[in-house]
Amino acid sequence: MKLVVAVLKPFKLDDVKERLKTLGVAGMTITEAQGFGRQRGHTEVYRGAEYEVDFVPKIRMEVLIDDAEVDAVVDAIVDAASTGKIGDGKVWVIPVESAVRVRTGERGADAL
Amino acid sequence: MKLVVAVLKPFKLDDVKERLKTLGVAGMTITEAQGFGRQRGHTEVYRGAEYEVDFVPKIRMEVLIDDAEVDAVVDAIVDAASTGKIGDGKVWVIPVESAVRVRTGERGADAL
Amino acid sequence: MKLVVAVLKPFKLDDVKERLKTLGVAGMTITEAQGFGRQRGHTEVYRGAEYEVDFVPKIRMEVLIDDAEVDAVVDAIVDAASTGKIGDGKVWVIPVESAVRVRTGERGADAL
Amino acid sequence: MIEAVTNIPYPSWLNSGDNTWQLVAATLVGLMSLPGIAVLYGGLVQRKWVVNTLLMAFSGFSLVVLVWVLWGYNMAFGPQAHLGATGSFWSGFVGHPHPILSHFAQQGQAESGTNTLVPFHFPTSTLAYFQMAFAAITPLLFLGSLLGRFKFKAWLVFVPLWITFVYCINAALIWGGGFFAQKGAVDFAGGYVIHLSAGVTGFVAAFIVGPRLNRDKMSALPNNLMMVAVGAGILWLGWNGFNGGAPYYAGADTASAVLNTNIATATALLTWMFFDMLFSSTRKPTFLGAINGMICGLVGITPSAGFVSGTGAIVIGVVCSGVVWVAWNYLPKIRPFSKVDDALGVIYTHGIAGLIGGLMIGLVADPGMTVYGVTGKDYAGEGSFSVGGWFYTGSFHQLWEQFLTAAWVITYSAVATVILLLIVKFVCRGLREKDEVLEVGDLAVHDEEAFPRETFAERVSSLSRS
Amino acid sequence: MIEAVTNIPYPSWLNSGDNTWQLVAATLVGLMSLPGIAVLYGGLVQRKWVVNTLLMAFSGFSLVVLVWVLWGYNMAFGPQAHLGATGSFWSGFVGHPHPILSHFAQQGQAESGTNTLVPFHFPTSTLAYFQMAFAAITPLLFLGSLLGRFKFKAWLVFVPLWITFVYCINAALIWGGGFFAQKGAVDFAGGYVIHLSAGVTGFVAAFIVGPRLNRDKMSALPNNLMMVAVGAGILWLGWNGFNGGAPYYAGADTASAVLNTNIATATALLTWMFFDMLFSSTRKPTFLGAINGMICGLVGITPSAGFVSGTGAIVIGVVCSGVVWVAWNYLPKIRPFSKVDDALGVIYTHGIAGLIGGLMIGLVADPGMTVYGVTGKDYAGEGSFSVGGWFYTGSFHQLWEQFLTAAWVITYSAVATVILLLIVKFVCRGLREKDEVLEVGDLAVHDEEAFPRETFAERVSSLSRS
Amino acid sequence: MIEAVTNIPYPSWLNSGDNTWQLVAATLVGLMSLPGIAVLYGGLVQRKWVVNTLLMAFSGFSLVVLVWVLWGYNMAFGPQAHLGATGSFWSGFVGHPHPILSHFAQQGQAESGTNTLVPFHFPTSTLAYFQMAFAAITPLLFLGSLLGRFKFKAWLVFVPLWITFVYCINAALIWGGGFFAQKGAVDFAGGYVIHLSAGVTGFVAAFIVGPRLNRDKMSALPNNLMMVAVGAGILWLGWNGFNGGAPYYAGADTASAVLNTNIATATALLTWMFFDMLFSSTRKPTFLGAINGMICGLVGITPSAGFVSGTGAIVIGVVCSGVVWVAWNYLPKIRPFSKVDDALGVIYTHGIAGLIGGLMIGLVADPGMTVYGVTGKDYAGEGSFSVGGWFYTGSFHQLWEQFLTAAWVITYSAVATVILLLIVKFVCRGLREKDEVLEVGDLAVHDEEAFPRETFAERVSSLSRS
């Protein structure tokens, strides 16, 4: 089993989610994040004082899936999330040793 | 060393935390998350316009532990977090190669 | 490729970020988190009722890097984040199987 | 001046200064409700109940406005219905209900048993509107006891019933020239009719409706203290209209009532804060504690603002705030308080503070404070009216009248509330939202939340506009 | 009393009661704009547009203040310019523009075609300031249609132009003793001059400026309902000054206007809420729906507050709120409404509500409601003024005048807005912020965001102070 | 009319119109403090300091109320203590301290050296309450300099001392018929007594107390700009009572003062905004910049609102805002400004703006603006009073008096503040919270935070109620 982690532009969340649904992905977990990278941040000015904000708002998505689906899922996310502009984000895959569905205690694939 | 990640219903956080304390778990890190899955979201209506929210608030918990404790910790979480209702969440285990305690620089098990 | 995860005191974020820049780290992703551990939380009182808050605000940082850089990055973070006081946080390393840059579809090291 | 007199664009009985003051005072009292109480309570509840709190406040206020012009005003301040022999309790029990919608009813000179000393200087519309603002804030006060579980539909039914059968009757008896007024009991601006009654009603209702979800009670953190500050500030200064409007003329006593209101409030706020710093478990001054003290002072001085001197105002501020601080911290552990989930503690800051304030008239009312009649240096005495407490008169008469009236208000408000809620329960099939609904809160009751985040929402409906 | 009369520190024509009322009313109207409308709209927009909304409100208000004292006041309320033969449309079209900055202009007794019945009891400063508050809120109202894309610089140019060429002319025609005033059309406190005109202007401007980013339209969630409550409460009670100030004297009709305003508003709020509970897709009462209803009531009663009795106020509340509810829910699907992105729906709650309210004068105005002249019980009749609608007079004359005036206001406001915006577009090189800017919002336009979080920000500039 | 005259329920010397205006003005000024300044500052500080800011505002206001009625009022406005030969500086230095708590003190006709031209039309309670609102806002203003480190207990001790030894003395000297008043210096509504003094006090106190934590200074982002808008809007409109209340009668000059206040404020807001758009590093209009400008206008016009014509108001608006804009952007780099952490920059928007406004009286005060006496068309002249500046009189006399008075206020406020703070430091064992406390903020000082989140909190105490 694998965990696909994706960092995306917030307004792309819906598109990615819809695409994953079509692949039959059962669920996902999202957190609001701040990204630092090539995409520049911005300056804020309050009462004459300037503040630099290097981070830009991002959405961090975690999808737990069977090994078999990894490529399909990664490609789907990349495809749905891409705008071609700097800051589109990253996707990475992490090995998962086991997973449980809290409600039922089911393990492995059944947990998804 | 392993990282146990759990996605839970927010109001279960206290119970799970207390249970883990009893197991002698030294610490944990929490983030507020939004979950998508079987548990349905809700509709919001503002000034006549309807908005669909597919995500439900969840708590994402990370616990770094020794390999030996994995099963005990996972079982404890599953047991404490379960309500038997859809949306109780997931728990998964990820391999960790090394860990450091920032304050002391201690590594491995001592870092916990 | 590895994922270095660090849990830090919020006001240390700038220092750590600057240090990583000097190491040529291309980017990172941050989430606001709540930590439980040796560092005690606090009590809040509203209209005579006391509430215990066991969690303290932390910053959770994820940095995706090549295997070669792991030690340098971890040491840099530990060094920059440390105040010597309880609650400085943890750093851990997780194996990553693959990574993609959404904008270009580049994989592996090029994705960073 | 002659010229200015002859072409006044209003009747000779109308004094534009007094009419202006009364309308402004009414507006200030209105602001105490909207947005005052609405956001004060909105800031004190959990995030999940903010919208419900706001809508109950706005809808409750609106319901009272309609009840008032359709029948309420005349029940409370119109000609007595004389349900019994003249002078008897029933003769002064309530006024004859009829609307004040016609141009006669609105534009004629105000007349009411509430003032028999000097003719009013303004039309019925002014008196009716001022009293409407008083009536409208009362249900919003006891709303504080019922937050977080009261069924929205039940609220819509309970408010009109309560105003009609509890508020209007207490107002007629104490203000409208009814039984207690005839007996000589006084309530300057509503310590009994409004605050004591609201406190008792809220407490009894909270018991009947039952507690909030235990999960909510255990995590009943306020959501926004800055919003509490907005409401609290408007309450304090708005209270200048509340107590300042009571004399019905922009005279000397009006000024004293305003000044005393601020003296008592400042004293009470500081008293509670110092008690927190000296006696609370953490020995720290808290903002919400100070606001509690502030409310105790405002409520405590309400029954007597124009009857007491500045000295009396200070005494009332210390006593009301001090006593309520003790009650607030110890009574919750004792029955019946330990058994009732009075969400915001209205029984303490309004019920007990109003009661003590009303009784203290019997002790510290200064007969030298002339409510009506030519006052001050060139005092002339005719038509003069004032109230005297034991400290000044050595007589307990006034205290006794205040006590009897308080006993009535407490008993009647409690009993009537029980009966009305049983009716509401029957009509609305229950007084509580279902537990599944309570678990969710605003989103379940109104499909709205107070602070929506757009990130996770997707527009589905077709309104092309918003 | 003699003494009190002889040494009054102001001219004999000045009545301190009437002057006080007018200044207080003006202040209440000012509060409706700042902070009222500013935070009502600020709470209704998306997070990313809050600062932009606030600054447009504060700067727009300020621009009107200056235009008003430099030339606007005299265009609207000063001596007519007589651009045509006496009695002709052009003779009563507009006043002669000149400033009111000198001490003569400020301290002399007010004189204006707006009132020919009784001399004013206050100086020009008072009348000018009261009318300034009226003028200043109007652009803030139609701002609601343009939020989320209108170019900030364009706003700064459009507001002065619009006040000069649209507001002042409509005010002169209807209030300043101009053509429609002479015809007998009435607008008690601005249902036409302010709300109908603002609704039409906003709608037309929204069409010309074009819609918000589709991404924004699709996720146009409000950001803070409690802030909406703050603004809404201030609006409601502030409206006591809006409608109560219209008669210019703190007389009997002023009191009736205030009372009727609250009756209609409460009725309208409840009407919308019940419609939501009965007919909306989710059958739930919503807070923002109730606020829409509240605004419909406030706007709907504005043209007639002192012309109708309480019965009329109730009718107006039900009709305005009910009709707008239907329009709000069904018109957006129909052209032209489906083609225009009127961000906050100003055309509905101000345009349509103002129109209906203005027409209803022709139906429910009660000739028994005496606006000026000795009223009520000891009625004397001289110099008395009132308005009669069909229900009371059986004549459609008033309705016809109201209709003609509405037709003018709609047509003129629409046409003038188009012309002025084309000029602004040319001057400011466009009416919209660039799309990259729209994607970011406040941070792009002002380098500020409404709720900054310090965690990710690093101070770079050298201001040692803040 | 006779009838209406004979049965007035107040003394013949009382005019209900003037009394009403003064009480309303006082209430508006009160609202400027609570919630005005409280939430304006609450929105400008970092999240971690919101509660501390709110509680300092509410407690500071309350402390002044008590000091005022116990001894402050009579020190400032009561009979002079005559500490020296008549006419000498010391004879007009301060009034004799005694309380105003008795019914005589409260209900008699007001008398004070602040007005010797015409008898007051209201009782002492009215004058005392109006002046109380003035006194109470002053410490809240300089609180802005001390936020984020001042010890709470020190605040509770400093405020009463400062009001007694700084405010009351400056008020007696300038307003209470004291030395500078006799000299002919004027301060219409407190440009010197309130704003200049508050600015200097805040700056000096900030220096003595020392800067905020460097970490806080480096991330001193405001937390809520919408809350700033709430406070700012209330400030602007509340200022109508601030400047409009100064003449003590609802006469012609009151109206002019209100109008001029709004003219200067609008001008100043736009001036700062345009300076930001033209000269700031990012060339963007900012909301907080506009609010700074607004405050400069309000403060700048305060010393002269009823002495200048509209032209003067515009000049003052441009000059005060423009000069402070330059000072704000360049002085912080220069000593002593670079060495003092004046958290919200009170020295700029209140100190410098108040100083310039006060001096400009000597230039642009229009002798045609009649403060008292029959004004306007049928001018009669007796008992007339006005002030003339160089532009109108060609004489620098007034400017010189204004300069001397400013010199005194600056010097005395600075010196007295130093001395009082040393006393407070001794009494409270320090003026700063400990660094560990400063690192945490509200939670350490009050166990409260402004926006609690329930998710991570667990109820432990046993209060069964909340």
Ligand SMILES: Nc1ncnc2c1ncn2[C@@H]1O[C@H](COP(=O)(O)OP(=O)(O)O)[C@@H](O)[C@H]1O
């Ligand atoms: N090395 C990294 N580790 C973790 N997250 C990263 C890393 N590099 C980039 N990111 C995340 O990806 C986002 C986009 O990266 P960025 O360099 O801005 O654009 P792009 O990926 O298109 O080159 C960043 O905002 C950050 O959240």
Ligand SMILES: Nc1ncnc2c1ncn2[C@@H]1O[C@H](COP(=O)(O)OP(=O)(O)O)[C@@H](O)[C@H]1O
């Ligand atoms: N495949 C997945 N990857 C990551 N998180 C998931 C996944 N499936 C579910 N979750 C998380 O678990 C939560 C509960 O899942 P859900 O399907 O709603 O109920 P249940 O787990 O009881 O079947 C979701 O809200 C989401 O946060």
Ligand SMILES: Nc1ncnc2c1ncn2[C@@H]1O[C@H](COP(=O)(O)OP(=O)(O)O)[C@@H](O)[C@H]1O
């Ligand atoms: N076992 C753990 N798993 C995950 N996060 C942990 C763990 N232990 C500690 N943390 C995180 O590290 C932070 C600091 O740990 P703490 O024990 O308080 O101090 P220290 O690391 O200096 O001993 C905690 O607040 C928590 O966020």
